[in-house]
Amino acid sequence: MIDTVTGPVAQPFAAQLKALIDLEGRYQPKLSGLRFIESAQDNGLRMTSRLRELEIQPKHLPCVGLCCFYIAVKSTEEEKNVPLANDLIRISQNRFTVSDMMRMEKIIMEKLYWKVKAPTALRFLRVFHSHVLEQLDAESMKILSLERLEAQLKACHCSFVFSKIKPSLLALALLCFEAHDEHDPEYLDKISEALSNLQQQLNIKDGDLVCMRELVGKCLAEYATTKCCRPNVQRLRWTISGRTARQLKHSYYKITHLPTIPESAC
Amino acid sequence: MVFEWSVVEASLLVYTSRRVLTRSLLSVCGHTFTADTGDSHVSMPHKSKKEKDSSKSGRSKKSGSKNGPAGDQDGSNKTVPPATQLMRVKQPGSQSAVKREKRFSTSFFPLSANRELHKLPELADVAPAEQEKLFIQKLRQCCVLFDFLSDPLSDLKWKEVKRAALSEMVEYITHNRNVITEPIYPEVVHMFDSIINGFALPLKEEHKIFLLKVLLPLHKVKSLSVYHPQLAYCVVQFLEKDSTLTEPVVMALLKYWPKTHSPKEVMFLNELEEILDVIEPSEFVKVQEPLFRQLAKCVSSPHFQVAERALYYWNNEYIMSLISDNAAKILPIMFPALYRNSKTHWNKTIHGLIYNALKLFMEMNQKLFDDCTQQYRAEKNKEKAKSKEREEAWLKIENLAKSNPQFSVYVHSSDLNSPVAMETDVPLIEDVQRLKKTVEEGATQLQHEQRKERPMMRRKSELPQDIYTTKALESHRRAEDMLTTHDGL
Numbered sequence: 001m002i003d004t005v006t007g008p009v010a011q012p013f014a015a016q017l018k019a020l021i022d023l024e025g026r027y028q029p030k031l032s033g034l035r036f037i038e039s040a041q042d043n044g045l046r047m048t049s050r051l052r053e054l055e056i057q058p059k060h061l062p063c064v065g066l067c068c069f070y071i072a073v074k075s076t077e078e079e080k081n082v083p084l085a086n087d088l089i090r091i092s093q094n095r096f097t098v099s100d101m102m103r104m105e106k107i108i109m110e111k112l113y114w115k116v117k118a119p120t121a122l123r124f125l126r127v128f129h130s131h132v133l134e135q136l137d138a139e140s141m142k143i144l145s146l147e148r149l150e151a152q153l154k155a156c157h158c159s160f161v162f163s164k165i166k167p168s169l170l171a172l173a174l175l176c177f178e179a180h181d182e183h184d185p186e187y188l189d190k191i192s193e194a195l196s197n198l199q200q201q202l203n204i205k206d207g208d209l210v211c212m213r214e215l216v217g218k219c220l221a222e223y224a225t226t227k228c229c230r231p232n233v234q235r236l237r238w239t240i241s242g243r244t245a246r247q248l249k250h251s252y253y254k255i256t257h258l259p260t261i262p263e264s265a266c
Numbered sequence: 267m268v269f270e271w272s273v274v275e276a277s278l279l280v281y282t283s284r285r286v287l288t289r290s291l292l293s294v295c296g297h298t299f300t301a302d303t304g305d306s307h308v309s310m311p312h313k314s315k316k317e318k319d320s321s322k323s324g325r326s327k328k329s330g331s332k333n334g335p336a337g338d339q340d341g342s343n344k345t346v347p348p349a350t351q352l353m354r355v356k357q358p359g360s361q362s363a364v365k366r367e368k369r370f371s372t373s374f375f376p377l378s379a380n381r382e383l384h385k386l387p388e389l390a391d392v393a394p395a396e397q398e399k400l401f402i403q404k405l406r407q408c409c410v411l412f413d414f415l416s417d418p419l420s421d422l423k424w425k426e427v428k429r430a431a432l433s434e435m436v437e438y439i440t441h442n443r444n445v446i447t448e449p450i451y452p453e454v455v456h457m458f459d460s461i462i463n464g465f466a467l468p469l470k471e472e473h474k475i476f477l478l479k480v481l482l483p484l485h486k487v488k489s490l491s492v493y494h495p496q497l498a499y500c501v502v503q504f505l506e507k508d509s510t511l512t513e514p515v516v517m518a519l520l521k522y523w524p525k526t527h528s529p530k531e532v533m534f535l536n537e538l539e540e541i542l543d544v545i546e547p548s549e550f551v552k553v554q555e556p557l558f559r560q561l562a563k564c565v566s567s568p569h570f571q572v573a574e575r576a577l578y579y580w581n582n583e584y585i586m587s588l589i590s591d592n593a594a595k596i597l598p599i600m601f602p603a604l605y606r607n608s609k610t611h612w613n614k615t616i617h618g619l620i621y622n623a624l625k626l627f628m629e630m631n632q633k634l635f636d637d638c639t640q641q642y643r644a645e646k647n648k649e650k651a652k653s654k655e656r657e658e659a660w661l662k663i664e665n666l667a668k669s670n671p672q673f674s675v676y677v678h679s680s681d682l683n684s685p686v687a688m689e690t691d692v693p694l695i696e697d698v699q700r701l702k703k704t705v706e707e708g709a710t711q712l713q714h715e716q717r718k719e720r721p722m723m724r725r726k727s728e729l730p731q732d733i734y735t736t737k738a739l740e741s742h743r744r745a746e747d748m749l750t751t752h753d754g755l
Contacts, residue, residue, distance in 0.1 A: 080733060090614065091621045151636060158632065223633050228593040231586060231629035236622045238581045239615055244574050247532065251502070251540060254495035258460040 013131055017201055020119045020127070024168055027118035060104070063096050067104045075116045093237045121167035125153055128171055132194040136187060143187050149174055155223040156216060165212065168202055173212035177220070378411040383427040389438050398447050401438070404431040405453050452493040455484065459496060462503050469508045477504050477511060482518040490530065498537035505544055512549035516541065520560050531564060535575045542585050550588050558596050562603035565620070570613045577619035580626055593630045601627070601638040602645075 056064060066088060074082055083091075085098045109116070129146050136143065152174055156162050162170055172195070179191045199209060386407070392400055412425050439445060446454060458481070465473055481504070484490070484497055505512055519538060524530040538557075542550070564576035579585050589596050600623075608620045628635045667673060 084733070087617075090618055093618070151640075154636070155632065225633075226594070226631070228590045228630040228634070230590050231626040233581055233583050233586055233626065236625065237618075238578070238622065239618055240574055240578060241571070241615055244532075244571055244578065247536060247575075248578075251495040251499040251536070255456075255459070255499060258456070260460050260463040262464040263466045 014201065017127070020124065021168060021202065023119050024166060028166065062092070062094050063100060063104045064108065066092055066094060067101055067108055070101070071105060071108065071116055076120075119167060121153060121157075121162075121170045122150065124168045124171035125149055125174060128175055128198060131198070132175065132191060135194045136190050143184075144175070144178055144191070149178055152178070152216075152220055152223075156219050158223075159219045161215060162219070169204055169208065169212055170216075172198060172202065172204065173209060173216050176209065177213050177216045376411065377413055378409075381410050381412060381421050381424055383407050383410060383424040385427050386431070389434060397445070398449060401435065401445065402450060402453070404435055405450075407431050408435070448487060448489055451484065451487065451489070452496075455493040455496045455500065458500050459503075462500050462507075465507060467507060469504075473504075474508070474511060477501070478514055478518070482515065482522070485519065485522045485534075491533065494533045494537070498533075498540060501537065502540050502544060505541060509544075509546045509549055512541070512545055513552050516553040516557060520556055523560060528569070529571065531567070531569070531572045532575050535564065535572070535579075539579060539582065539585070542579075542588070543582070545588070547588060547591065551592060554588075554592055554596060555599065558599045562600050565600070565623075566603045566607055570616055573607075573611075573613075573616050574619060577616065577623055580619070580623045586626065590630045593627070593634060597627055597630075597634055597638055598641070601635075602642055605639070605642055 070085065070088060085101050089096065089098065089101065126146070129144060129149065133144065153170075156170065156174070176195055179188070179195060199206075386400060386403055389397055389400055389404075408428055408431055410424075410428065412421055412428065414425075462473075481497065481500055484493075490497070501515060505515060516538075519534060519541075523534055561576050561579070564572050567573045567576070604620055604624055604627075608617070608624060611617050611620065
């Protein structure tokens with residue numbers, strides 16, 4: 001939460017920003033790890049050998065993934081919003097048990113030295129957003145809707161390419177991309193100014209920002225498509241009760257058939 | 267119902283001459299025909315026109331060939347001719363395990379084991395109350411199979427009984443009203459199968475009327491479960507012959523959908539899925555909205571088998587392709603039911619299936635899914651705000667009442683704390699004393715027992731571990747705590 005300041009952009013913001021950036025650097029995942037996860041679609045020896053480097057057995061990968069998700073949820077959400085481990089396992093259609101998951105969780109926490117509160121792109125987005133809006137007047141609430149930005153961020157998170165970049169860069173790129181939609185010149189100037197200030201404070205190069213904005217644009221265009229694809233039914237597990245399973249056969253097989261009486265033979 | 271049955275009879279007569287009616291009765295009985303009938307046309311559930319190779323992946327099919335007219339029935343045996351396996355006139359060529367065609371050609375028929383028929387009284391000679399039962403008995407007699415082809419002189423006496431019974435029945439139907447009653451429906455529906463299968467294309471108008479006025483209303487009958495598979499199969503056959511009938515059929519099914527949550531819904535869901543398996547995409551679009559509104563209700567049904575059966579539709583590839591082509595219309599209808607039940611359903615199987623359905627929707631179009639989520643949340647918040655407003659209004663009224671100087675005259679202070687009485691009469695003081703005594707005794711017994719045994723641990727079944735339930739259980743006050751104080755009762 002940012003303390004609202006009534007005066008001009010005060011020191012607290014800059015200090016806070018610096019703290020977040022430092023933290024961000026420490027939590028940035030190693031490229032090697034990311035490359036590995038990306039290629040996890042492939043099967044075979046390549047994956048097995050890489051896994052050995054990282055000391056994970058292939059069969060544990062789903063468990064690792066789910067545990068990381070679980071840890072992330074627990075560190076950011078209120079207790080009442082945290083789903084039960086059992087439910088998570090069922091939803092992800094995994095076959096390990098809750099105790100497996102608890103053990104894995106402990107291992108992961110140890111490897112992370114129990115430090116899990118990383119600054120996320122969402123956090124940066126909110127910080128930047130309120131900071132920018134402060135520099136416009138109170139009427140500017142309608143501009144740069146945070147709700148819309150968060151929805152766009154969610155869409156970007158589903159694209160693996162964004163996992164490789166710094167959260168602060170992604171947040172800024174989103175803001176810049178959205179700001180481009182702003183047509184009112186009065187606001188546009190002010191926003192642009194605020195954003196370029198931010199860019200400087202973050203030490204982001206122009207080239208990087210432009211590149212990122214393009215990626216964001218592509219991702220959002222794909223997200224907004226009205227095309228519906230055929231989902232893959234067979235990838236999922238369908239567990240049903242015995243009683244229902246027995247009733248599934250086509251009615252053709254449930255009845256005895258008599259010889260057809262062709263109509264013309266009347 | 268009475269009206270509909272005379273329609274059934276009328277229809278049976280209108281487009282079938284008396285000769286064909288005889289034939290249909292004969293067909294029930296598996297009688298052999300003379301050569302002019304030709305070989306019957308065998309039809310399997312027709313799937314080839316759409317890519318539906320894996321549409322049955324979820325269905326359990328019976329393996330191995332079946333040997334004859336008897337026996338793979340679900341439910342009661344009233345619907346089939348008696349089991350007849352022991353002697354065969356000819357080995358049917360169509361008995362390959364691969365094709366599993368069970369429809370025999372008319373010249374290949376196994377003989378009944380027990381062919382001894384005794385002459386029953388005439389239908390005209392018995393009281394009207396007995397006629398229905400007698401009719402069924404005669405029908406059963408006619409289901410006994412004789413050999414007319416290779417051994418025409420065998421069993422002459424019994425063949426005569428059968429022949430006479432057949433003629434009499436045809437006569438009886440022709441000249442009487444309201445004779446086909448509910449117990450006879452299974453037999454009648456059984457006959458329809460072979461008639462419908464023989465319809466020539468394009469379908470005659472009278473056949474369409476038969477579908478709409480006879481077959482569809484048959485779904486309303488209480489004893490539907492006895493003949494539902496046959497009925498469903500007939501309906502699907504009709505739609506395979508003429509897909510323009512889809513809309514009236516689906517709308518009728520939705521109209522006749524069981525209103526109270528019952529196992530009958532599962533039958534309707536079975537039939538509906540078979541209809542969807544053969545539906546044309548252009549017809550699907552016409553019925554999708556009311557159809558999925560009903561499916562949304564089924565998915566939310568407290569009857570878990572209904573919910574399960576409805577959710578299993580999402581394992582049908584053809585249905586999924588239809589849905590994904592029309593997701594923009596369908597997802598907003600299904601989403602609230604799915605989302606709501608993903609949070610609140612107690613049954614683990616249903617829970618898993620709901621998530622499968624949600625995942626498939628997510629895969630179809632992410633933005634559509636997110637929009638639906640957002641809309642759902644907005645509606646939920648609106649509802650919450652409204653109910654909060656309502657509560658505050660009631661509180662205001664209560665406070666207003668309290669500030670009235672006449673308040674204490676009408677309201678006793680004790681009434682405010684005790685539970686609201688359901689009856690309008692105040693209980694007698696003796697009853698209250700008696701009740702108090704019983705409860706106290708019961709409570710002390712409970713205390714005693716609890717001190718004796720260790721708390722029981724559930725081992726057999728897992729309790730749902732909803733956080734709210736757990737918290738509610740923890741904060742629940744025990745009976746003995748409450749009864750040690752003496753206010754209230």
